[in-house]
Amino acid sequence: MVTDSPPLPPRAVVLLSGGLDSAVSLAIARERGFRCLAVSFRYGQRHAAELRAAERVARALGADRHVVTSVDLRSIGGSALTADIPVPKDRAMADVGTGIPVTYVPGRNTVFLSLGLAWAEVYGAGDIFVGMNVLDYSGYPDCRPAYLRAFEAMANLATKAAVEDGRRICIQAPLIELTKREIIARGLSLGVDFGLTLSCYDPDEDGCACGHCDACRLRLRGFAENSVADPATYRTGVEDVPSP
Amino acid sequence: MVTDSPPLPPRAVVLLSGGLDSAVSLAIARERGFRCLAVSFRYGQRHAAELRAAERVARALGADRHVVTSVDLRSIGGSALTADIPVPKDRAMADVGTGIPVTYVPGRNTVFLSLGLAWAEVYGAGDIFVGMNVLDYSGYPDCRPAYLRAFEAMANLATKAAVEDGRRICIQAPLIELTKREIIARGLSLGVDFGLTLSCYDPDEDGCACGHCDACRLRLRGFAENSVADPATYRTGVEDVPSP
Numbered sequence: 001m002v003t004d005s006p007p008l009p010p011r012a013v014v015l016l017s018g019g020l021d022s023a024v025s026l027a028i029a030r031e032r033g034f035r036c037l038a039v040s041f042r043y044g045q046r047h048a049a050e051l052r053a054a055e056r057v058a059r060a061l062g063a064d065r066h067v068v069t070s071v072d073l074r075s076i077g078g079s080a081l082t083a084d085i086p087v088p089k090d091r092a093m094a095d096v097g098t099g100i101p102v103t104y105v106p107g108r109n110t111v112f113l114s115l116g117l118a119w120a121e122v123y124g125a126g127d128i129f130v131g132m133n134v135l136d137y138s139g140y141p142d143c144r145p146a147y148l149r150a151f152e153a154m155a156n157l158a159t160k161a162a163v164e165d166g167r168r169i170c171i172q173a174p175l176i177e178l179t180k181r182e183i184i185a186r187g188l189s190l191g192v193d194f195g196l197t198l199s200c201y202d203p204d205e206d207g208c209a210c211g212h213c214d215a216c217r218l219r220l221r222g223f224a225e226n227s228v229a230d231p232a233t234y235r236t237g238v239e240d241v242p243s244p
Numbered sequence: 245m246v247t248d249s250p251p252l253p254p255r256a257v258v259l260l261s262g263g264l265d266s267a268v269s270l271a272i273a274r275e276r277g278f279r280c281l282a283v284s285f286r287y288g289q290r291h292a293a294e295l296r297a298a299e300r301v302a303r304a305l306g307a308d309r310h311v312v313t314s315v316d317l318r319s320i321g322g323s324a325l326t327a328d329i330p331v332p333k334d335r336a337m338a339d340v341g342t343g344i345p346v347t348y349v350p351g352r353n354t355v356f357l358s359l360g361l362a363w364a365e366v367y368g369a370g371d372i373f374v375g376m377n378v379l380d381y382s383g384y385p386d387c388r389p390a391y392l393r394a395f396e397a398m399a400n401l402a403t404k405a406a407v408e409d410g411r412r413i414c415i416q417a418p419l420i421e422l423t424k425r426e427i428i429a430r431g432l433s434l435g436v437d438f439g440l441t442l443s444c445y446d447p448d449e450d451g452c453a454c455g456h457c458d459a460c461r462l463r464l465r466g467f468a469e470n471s472v473a474d475p476a477t478y479r480t481g482v483e484d485v486p487s488p
Contacts, residue, residue, distance in 0.1 A: 067319065069315075069316055069319060069320065070314065070315070070316040070319075071313075071314070071315040071316065071355075071359075072313055072314040072315065073362065075311065075313060075314075076313065076359070076362045076363055076366055077366060105362075106361075106362045106365035106366055106403060106404070106405075107358055107359065107361045107362025107363075107365060107402065107403065108362070109402070110358040110361055110362070110398070110399070110402045111315075111355065111358040111359055111362060113358075114351055114354040114355040114357075114358040115315075115320070115351065115355055117350075117351045117354055118317065118320045118349075118350045118351025118352070118354070118355060119320055119351075121350035121351060122320055122321060122350055141401060141402060141403060141404060141406070141407040141408075142401075142402045142403070144401070146401055147398070147401040147402055150394070150397050150398035150401050150402075151398050151402075153394050153397070153398070154354070154391070154394035154395050154397070154398045155354070157385060157386075157388070157390055157391040157394050158351065158353070158354045158385060158386045158391055158394075158395075159350060159351065159385060159386070160350070160385060161350075162385070163385040164385075
């Protein structure tokens with residue numbers, strides 16, 4: 001009996017930081033039937049714990065393959081995530097997510113998306129999934145929808161795949177308009193094990209979160225709003241989860 | 245006597261490969277009065293001789309500073325410049341510069357421009373100079389004017405400097421419509437010492453050019469058309485410079 005072979009699943013590149021948002025983005029790509037190449041970056045961040053988290057998340061969520069590409073943003077400097085600038089702690093929740101914080105890394109998302117584009121061409125992917133969301137990070141210009149649309153337009157003029165082979169690039173940002181509460185709820189519904197993820201800007205060497213930086217505070221509030229305990233490991237002193 | 249201090253010169257980032265085109269681009273930026281940060285990349289290219297050439301060119305043309313940023317395009321692969329794919333030699337001149345050659349590195353110019361954008365933000369530059377030209381490299385999608393305009397549009401939505409501080413990013417491609425003959429003539433008129441530059445895709449360890457790859461052949465023809473000897477050092481066998 002001759003049967004048609006099943007159609008090949010479409011391929012996607014998923015930028016995976018090890019944090020909560022990009023894990024949910026990968027889960028959504030998998031739910032939509034994509035075969036996924038998870039791409040993380042060693043960019044001179046002060047801690048490598050997030051790369052270990054990304055590896056765990058890629059495996060747990062069934063990525064085809066996980067790669068880590070090195071790019072030296074540390075020598076460019078200018079951010080609390082790569083230079084010797086203190087990570088802010090215990091900021092008022094009204095300030096978290098507004099203005100451009102010192103954790104902003106100049107050009108970072110553009111560099112990461114560009115490397116994701118290079119991987120997409122080699123892997124044969126048309127879709128690039130990112131975990132950006134505009135509400136929690138309104139201060140970062142390179143997390144906004146207009147920026148992502150402009151990147152996509154550029155990408156479709158940049159590669160041999162797009163220009164000669166007609167493989168359109170689509171930047172997928174499924175979380176772009178979701179709150180942290182909604183992102184966590186979406187992840188829980190897809191079975192994401194958030195205990196594998198690491199959001200903290202200032203974890204210790206074992207990957208335990210500080211509980212006090214903007215990223216921890218947004219995350220803790222998101223879990224509280226879902227009436228679910230955050231399964232991540234915190235070092236100490238997060239009993240005072242900020243109220244929503 | 246009180247005198248006004250002279251206005252500060254505007255700042256530019258200049259992407260500098262060590263090749264002929266980007267050297268002329270730097271000379272033009274200097275001629276236009278820019279204070280220049282020259283940026284080169286260690287991207288997993290098979291030979292480091294071009295970085296030594298870039299260092300020489302930056303110094304000779306009066307760049308303020310020269311930096312080398314590392315980004316691992318080799319692990320992404322897909323090109324004769326980073327993977328174990330032979331560099332084509334002695335192709336018919338009618339084929340050189342048409343189609344997309346195996347020396348095309350997926351996403352390379354987008355990654356380089358993105359890192360240039362990050363440097364521009366930190367250095368305080370609004371202008372980014374690139375040596376791309378469309379005539380000799382019509383096969384590379386990321387050397388075309390429409391691509392550069394799309395990158396510029398994206399860049400002006402990407403950075404804190406552009407979005408909050410009103411420092412518009414301008415991608416300057418002064419060679420974009422020049423032939424190699426015209427680029428060499430322009431460089432000669434600006435006093436560029438082309439003996440410092442290295443264009444070859446396949447130089448030996450001493451930085452001697454092969455004379456037979458597409459880049460060497462385009463360059464040699466450009467000098468011949470100017471009736472000037474190419475001051476670069478070739479290994480052997482370039483007596484048969486292709487006729488225009």
